Amino acid sequence: MTEVSAVSPNWLTTRLDFLTNWARANSLWPMPFGTACCAIEFMATAASRFDLARFGMERMSFSPRQADVLICAGRLPFKLAPVIRKIWDQMPQPKWAISMGACASSGGIFDTYTMVQGIDTIIPVDVYVPGCPPRPEGLMYGIMLLQKKIKGESFRDADLRQEHLVGPDGLFLPAERIDEVSEPFGNSVQQTRSA
Amino acid sequence: MLQSYIPVLLVVAFVVANAILMLGLSHFLSSTRPTAVKLAPYESGMPVLGDARERFSVKFYLVAMLFIIFDVETVFMLPWAAAFHQVPEFRGPLLAEMLVFVVILGVGYVYIWKRGALQWD
């Protein structure tokens, strides 16, 4: 489908975009990659008071093969990094990722030897939801942002549905970029005890 | 008489058209990006352990066989039941015939029960 990027936008292509994006955005099947406390808030969002079913997201897919959006809810230890990478790779296109919570977005309070400092060093992320944990309303706002992002997509965009694999150097992002985003910030700069 | 089957034909045609539409649309509108990792078997993100072709217990086959036999028996009872009410004058002999049929299969049932074929382990 990417070879038709030479097609100029017209009424037909925009209608087709609208239909596919509407269908995709309103039936996002989440893959809850819940590791810690944010997973509880995710469950709360899916439950009756806040209800994800009105977004079409009540069908949680625990197999990546049937999932559209990977919601990483919780901190990610380095030991779990190859697992989420593999699960992300095994999701078929179109796929998106939501990084829920401070730990998934940046490592959160865990600026230590064990935790990945943000899952965007491992997989490409579309929406970051801040919070520790985010309120269900916060997560829903993030989901609605993702829906808005999806509705802005177009099949004429050649580099939209590209698989970004782990490179030959064994990394997803360039090394300097990973070091740059993992720099301690906020109160973490006080935590320098090494001896 | 064949007129009454036209709705069935319409339903079949609709189903076929619907299936072709869905598959065709998703084939043309989709983006497929196969990669080596994507095609690998899914095992919760871990490397695959063990063989996909595991040995199956033969007990499943046995259960399927037994089910078929008694299911066919039930299927034979259905037209019998439908015809039963058409001939009220033969009710006695008809019932006796069906009971004979059931008893013959009942002997088989007692046999498999005593042989332990109904025990899972």
Place this chain on the structure above:
Amino acid sequence: MTASAGSGTVAAAPSPSVAALTARFGPAIRRHEVSVGDTIVYVAPDRAHEVLAWLRDDPGQRFDYLTDVTAVEYRDRERPLEVVWQLRALGRGADLRVKVELDPGRPLEVDSVYDLWRGADWLEREVYDMFGVRFRGHPDLRRILMWETYREGHPLRKDFPLRGHFSRAEQTRQALAANPEAHYSIQELSIAAAYDELPGDMKERLSRGERGDVA
């Protein structure tokens, strides 16, 4: 561990096990102390296994439950690195803490108590992973919390920096290259794969919760 009668704010009496230990082992019991009601006994490292075996088997002691094995490295570098066994006598309801002091400048080695309490299996693996203390006689001493090929060292040592030795990029690279399946032992894998072929009496033992030796 009978506390003296009264308000109990005065230093509590040590556990009677201390007297029994000093009577039995003499100079191997270096000293003891009482801390918030818990009795701590310091033992010579080369006799630790003997002392612990006696504590488990002696009819007057019967410390049949190993609550924890852990290690402590103090910020004060003059203090030695301690390996701690927390014991409990389930029948009597008594606790005892046995400690051994190791010189951090020398290789850290202690005898494993796997043969005394099976629970020491993973507890000692954790101490090895976090502190680098090797347990002689442990059947399967490998990392348990960090991944098997973790190369940065032993994280809970005081000279280990909070964020690890390697750069974040290097840590990410090594983490992505690690094999998550490597942390199953061959025993665990063979049990999982071969459960159906296990003999009937062994299945019965496993279903009752006993873990015999896998042949």
